[in-house]
Amino acid sequence: MSWAAESTAAIIELASVFGHTATWxxxxxxxxxxxxxxxxESASASLDLKAGGNDGINTSFDYTNYQITAPSARFPGLKSAVDSGQEEQVLVEENGEPVGRFHVRDVRYVNGGQLITARLSEIKSHAEPNRGRAHPALDHFFTG
Structure with missing residues (x-):
């Protein structure tokens, strides 16, 4: 068995042990x-910009970089779709429970093209379902 085939088999086995799945x-x-x-992979890091004095900068930028690795044959066409500018998304679950929905930023072939790594950005809902409406208790209080 070649090194590429062995490492691909290891990735598949690790993926099944850790219990993450992706749907596209x-x-x-x-x-x-x-x-x-x-x-x-969900590696989080932060970048702090700080300067002393009253007029100094005191700002923190947080970013989170997500990535999935999988056999390329399991996601045929994902790389070409992303490379052509399509807005592709994947849903990641762990043991059947949703982890999140992610925008696919880019896809690379690795391991001689047998695997893909996809860099992801989490899609978050910025508006709550009841945004702009009063809380029911407050609405009742004001309307009687």
Whole structure:
């Protein structure tokens, strides 16, 4: 067995042990990749800019970089879709529970093209379902 085949087999085994799966429904239609085992990385870091004195900068920028690694055959067409500018998304789950929905920023082939690594950004809902409406208790209080 070649090194590339051995490392791909190891990735598949690790993915099944850690229990992360990713589902991708191509934006332009086509065959969906449903609940495929992936290695999921969520590395968080922060960058602090600080300067002394009263007029100094005291700002912190946080960023989170997510990544999945999987056999490229399990997500056929994902790299070409992202490279052509399609807005692709994946849903990541851990042991059947949602971890989050992510925008695919870029995809690279690794391990001789047998694997892909996809850099992701989390998609967050910025508006709450009841945004702009009073809390029901306050609404009742003011309306009687």
């Amino acid at each position: 429904h191509p934006a332009q239609g086509g065959t969906a990749a449903l609940a495929q085992p992936v290695l999921f």
